[in-house]
Amino acid sequence: MIEYYNPVDVIFGKKKINKIARYADKYAMNKKVLLVSGRKAMREQGITTRIENLLKKSDYEVKNFEKAEANPTPELIDEGVNILRDGDFGLVVGLGGGSAMDCAKCMAILVNNEGSVIDYLENRRKLVNDGIPLIEIPTTSGTGSEVTMWSTIWDASAKKKYSLSDRKMYAKAAVVDPELTIGLTQRMTATTGMDALCQAIEAYWSRNHNPTSDKHALKAIKLIYENIENAYKDPSSITAREKMALGSLEAGLAFSNTKTTAVHSVSYPITAHFGVPHGLACALTLGSFIKYNSVSGNDNMPEGAERVKKIVNLLGCKSSEQSAERIVQMMKDMGLPTRLNEIGINEKDIDIIIKEGFTPDRVVHNPRIVTEESLRNLLRELL
Ligand SMILES: [Fe+2]
Structure with missing residues (x-):
């Protein structure tokens, strides 16, 4: 439907x-x-x-x-x-x-x-x-x-x-x-902007996507990806702010109908237990889930890997690995941590994230099935 x-x-x-x-x-x-x-x-x-x-x-x-x-x-x-x-x-x-x-x-x-x-x-x-x-x-x-x-x-x-x-x-x-x-701090520009980017990408690969949400999601990914660093570097640039505001709105229009997927699902215990701001908690696993969802097989949605390819292209990259590296670099350039241990999350903390990271009505929309084992591996790589 x-x-x-x-x-x-x-x-x-x-x-x-x-x-x-x-x-x-x-x-x-x-x-x-x-x-x-x-x-x-x-x-x-x-x-x-x-x-x-x-x-x-x-x-x-x-x-x-x-x-x-x-x-x-x-x-x-x-x-x-x-x-x-x-x-x-x-x-x-x-x-x-x-x-x-x-x-x-x-x-x-x-x-x-x-x-x-x-x-x-x-x-x-x-x-x-x-x-x-x-x-x-x-x-x-x-x-x-x-x-x-x-x-x-x-x-x-x-x-x-x-x-x-x-x-x-x-x-x-x-x-x-x-x-x-215009008055948003650089830190808030970075974290909230990354939230919007996650929402746009997740809307596009969500199992609930439809042609209208796709249009909004693709527009959002491009606008946010191309302007987040400009808004961060030059907070008073109204051009960058305008594009980010539109990108965020487009992402909202997209995921208002698709809901989010694994990235957001896993972010919730990271925020609840470790006090990590929402946008950053999402951004931390975005690159890893781009790589994870790029693999066919064990699918919730057969066209998932194809959709990830489209996202990779939109990010100007040749592979999911390159996209993940690009996102990590972008976060570093905006002064954000990119590894879990930088924000006080260690090996022993992974269990609680796994226990509570399978948020109903979020993770089930991920294009590729997430298992406890796959999530553990993904989080371990981020330590
Ligand atoms: Fe969000």
């Missing part, structure tokens, strides 16, 4: 943020907005104040929830949901990277569905009602959360990753203004 579905109204371009009130007018149920963002960066860069002023000029009352942080927890989500439940809000706006947008998305749906987020994460409840309208504004070029229907939530004490996913969770609109990414 060929199926592609993405209902998000996408607004892309420089200075589009200046029209935020117009987009709010289109979707808000009343004039009260909850603006969800992180603790500091957006406020310090003046972006929060700018959006508040734009909305207030059009008679919106803006309340802030400036508590979103990397890897949001169920407690944080519940805190935000309680504010929404007490307040008769007509719109939620998520501003920031994936964590802030995931928080906003999760809060906007749960306000109209009873109970705590953990009830839904543990599958004890199903989402039955639509949420409050949501507008997402990304300020990194990475997660694609503005166009996906899921939120990633982390239970810090149990070191566990959850995903809440439902078609009711899609934002009404995504306002992607590349100028908002």
Whole structure:
């Protein structure tokens, strides 16, 4: 079955943020907005104040929830949901990277569905009602959360990753203004950009791929691969930022339908147990999985190896080995670690990654079957 579905109204371009009130007018149920963002960066860069002023000029009352942080927890989500439940809000706006947008998305749906987020994460409840309208504004070029229907939530004490996913969770609109990414640090540019590259590549080789997701994925791979280092070296280059923002959006549109595969699946315990930022946790195994998936046989999907060839060509390489080396070099050039022991992961830690690395609804989409033994070999080579 060929199926592609993405209902998000996408607004892309420089200075589009200046029209935020117009987009709010289109979707808000009343004039009260909850603006969800992180603790500091957006406020310090003046972006929060700018959006508040734009909305207030059009008679919106803006309340802030400036508590979103990397890897949001169920407690944080519940805190935000309680504010929404007490307040008769007509719109939620998520501003920031994936964590802030995931928080906003999760809060906007749960306000109209009873109970705590953990009830839904543990599958004890199903989402039955639509949420409050949501507008997402990304300020990194990475997660694609503005166009996906899921939120990633982390239970810090149990070191566990959850995903809440439902078609009711899609934002009404995504306002992607590349100028908002100018203030991203080099480190964040590198890690979030590598996340986007992983998402694009995984969407293309995913068993769930379809002609529409393929178009988005191929465009994304090219845009990100050709511009990530430029954005890293020259953070104020609006040309590089614009291409990265578009690449990340295209990757989001691709994997919103295919979901991710083994690279993301294995990244989750690396983040949960060793505190490695999401994009880096994914990037660490990307080259290895390009090599792994280039081999025919033991396939989830017969055309998998062919698809890897196409990716290899797109990266300007002649073989999967060369592609893997190129990715490692690119990471080194951006100051990222490339080996597990550089980030404190040793031989003894591999067991926990293997135990928890087979994330259901992710690893099964990998074009080549991943076994415990193959994953062990792959991780050992990365020590
Ligand atoms: Fe990701």
